[in-house]
Amino acid sequence: MRIRLTLAYEGTDFCGWQLQPDDRTVQGEVEKALLTILGRPVRVHGSGRTDAGVHALGQVCHFDCPDGRDGFPWQRSLNALMPKDVRVVDSGAVPNDFHARYGARQKTYEYALWHDRGFCLPQRRRFVWACGPVDVPRMEAAAEVLAGEHDFAAFRNVGTDVESTVRTLSEIVLAPGPTAHESVWRFTANGFLKQMVRNIMGCLVACGRGRLDADGVRAILDSRDRTTAPATAPPTGLTLVRVDYAGD
Amino acid sequence: MRIRLTLAYEGTDFCGWQLQPDDRTVQGEVEKALLTILGRPVRVHGSGRTDAGVHALGQVCHFDCPDGRDGFPWQRSLNALMPKDVRVVDSGAVPNDFHARYGARQKTYEYALWHDRGFCLPQRRRFVWACGPVDVPRMEAAAEVLAGEHDFAAFRNVGTDVESTVRTLSEIVLAPGPTAHESVWRFTANGFLKQMVRNIMGCLVACGRGRLDADGVRAILDSRDRTTAPATAPPTGLTLVRVDYAGD
Numbered sequence: 001m002r003i004r005l006t007l008a009y010e011g012t013d014f015c016g017w018q019l020q021p022d023d024r025t026v027q028g029e030v031e032k033a034l035l036t037i038l039g040r041p042v043r044v045h046g047s048g049r050t051d052a053g054v055h056a057l058g059q060v061c062h063f064d065c066p067d068g069r070d071g072f073p074w075q076r077s078l079n080a081l082m083p084k085d086v087r088v089v090d091s092g093a094v095p096n097d098f099h100a101r102y103g104a105r106q107k108t109y110e111y112a113l114w115h116d117r118g119f120c121l122p123q124r125r126r127f128v129w130a131c132g133p134v135d136v137p138r139m140e141a142a143a144e145v146l147a148g149e150h151d152f153a154a155f156r157n158v159g160t161d162v163e164s165t166v167r168t169l170s171e172i173v174l175a176p177g178p179t180a181h182e183s184v185w186r187f188t189a190n191g192f193l194k195q196m197v198r199n200i201m202g203c204l205v206a207c208g209r210g211r212l213d214a215d216g217v218r219a220i221l222d223s224r225d226r227t228t229a230p231a232t233a234p235p236t237g238l239t240l241v242r243v244d245y246a247g248d
Numbered sequence: 249m250r251i252r253l254t255l256a257y258e259g260t261d262f263c264g265w266q267l268q269p270d271d272r273t274v275q276g277e278v279e280k281a282l283l284t285i286l287g288r289p290v291r292v293h294g295s296g297r298t299d300a301g302v303h304a305l306g307q308v309c310h311f312d313c314p315d316g317r318d319g320f321p322w323q324r325s326l327n328a329l330m331p332k333d334v335r336v337v338d339s340g341a342v343p344n345d346f347h348a349r350y351g352a353r354q355k356t357y358e359y360a361l362w363h364d365r366g367f368c369l370p371q372r373r374r375f376v377w378a379c380g381p382v383d384v385p386r387m388e389a390a391a392e393v394l395a396g397e398h399d400f401a402a403f404r405n406v407g408t409d410v411e412s413t414v415r416t417l418s419e420i421v422l423a424p425g426p427t428a429h430e431s432v433w434r435f436t437a438n439g440f441l442k443q444m445v446r447n448i449m450g451c452l453v454a455c456g457r458g459r460l461d462a463d464g465v466r467a468i469l470d471s472r473d474r475t476t477a478p479a480t481a482p483p484t485g486l487t488l489v490r491v492d493y494a495g496d
Contacts, residue, residue: 008367008369008370008371009370010370010371010373055370055371057369057371075366075367076366079366079367084368084370084373085370085373086370087367087368087369087370088366088367089366089367118323118324118327118336118337119256119323119327119335119336119337120332120335121256121305121335122256122257122258122303122332122333122334122335123256123258123303123305123375125258125332125333127371178426
């Protein structure tokens with residue numbers, strides 16, 4: 001029986017999603033709790049990795065339950081066993097051909113910026129990049145360059161081999177933030193390369209600071225060369241909001 | 249020269265506002281940073297105490313600078329020296345008769361509730377009381393009983409002597425929360441007794457859970473007896489939003 005979980009986590013105290021022998025990871029905590037429930041190890045498959053410090057509202061993963069457990073309260077049981085910085089938001093049985101990673105049709109990320117120069121609200125410090133004041137129209141002009149289908153090789157950090165670096169960025173829009181000092185950039189695509197959102201945000205903020213413009217972003221995109229782009233934005237501002245599947 | 253500071257802090261890792269010899273407090277951190285700047289100890293006077301775990305967006309305090317420092321960048325200097333869970337939001341010189349505590353005309357607090365029974369969002373766990381589902385109309389009926397001028401002795405925890413326990417609760421209203429699973433109660437009064445908001449919230453949630461009703465709240469209020477009221481709500485949900493002064 002295949003079980004699908006939707007997870008929310010605060011990335012602050014995790015070394016990212018992916019299991020590591022000596023570090024605390026989200027996958028590791030879920031697998032540890034499942035070992036307690038099932039009495040034997042099971043592998044959890046996420047929709048993709050998130051970096052250390054990156055948050056999630058709707059990460060999706062699945063695992064195969066080795067024995068029949070119809071109606072088992074996965075959400076309640078896992079939440080009772082796991083630490084409070086990761087929670088099961090939703091759980092349920094899915095067909096055996098559901099796959100959290102290969103079945104993902106599109107993902108949505110949000111990146112929050114803190115703009116006040118004088119202070120960053122303590123309550124928001126783990127969830128923003130305190131980049132200071134920015135020129136919003138310049139950022140929006142640069143974002144337009146990136147919208148749509150492109151080879152995003154210039155915005156990929158090394159470390160993961162992928163067949164193609166072409167992705168369709170169907171949404172790259174600015175929204176008001178949860179406080180008056182914040183703004184939030186929302187990204188939806190059929191897939192994201194490693195650190196792609198953080199690399200795009202590094203570019204957009206460079207534009208917002210007047211150090212780059214839309215033409216410069218186009219040149220970086222066309223170069224397909226990561227070394228031409230500004231530094232990667234910090235993980236704190238980034239949240240994996242949702243993963244969509246064909247059947248949903 | 250008297251300096252007024254507006255402070256934001258996340259209460260999670262503080263043993264409250266008030267200076268304590270062996271514990272980490274907000275007042276202690278501000279005084280420590282001022283000692284570094286001024287080279288001698290100064291006393292910081294807050295608008296009032298906040299309990300361990302209680303947050304602030306706009307706590308106000310003042311201190312007297314022993315030497316002339318016109319135009320000194322208090323906000324920038326203090327923020328450079330203090331830990332990131334307390335920040336100076338605003339700073340400036342005030343007349344010598346300004347007093348953060350005695351001059352406070354009214355205060356506003358907010359208390360956030362998390363209503364989903366299945367999980368509490370990790371990102372919000374430090375800032376809410378995960379009380380579960382509640383019956384909102386019952387809570388609003390009970391809140392109406394408490395609005396206005398009353399002797400709030402039944403909602404005061406012991407520990408601080410005050411001349412009178414009569415306060416005017418000019419605002420006690422429900423607002424939408426920052427996420428779909430939250431609601432926020434907003435309280436404005438000319439003054440609050442020790443743990444008054446948390447004790448009122450304990451009552452309102454008891455109403456929301458069907459264990460108390462508006463008549464019961466009226467009986468508690470009339471009793472002027474703390475022991476008749478439900479347990480104090482946890483500090484996590486509470487934030488001191490602002491303090492208003494006559495001259496503002």
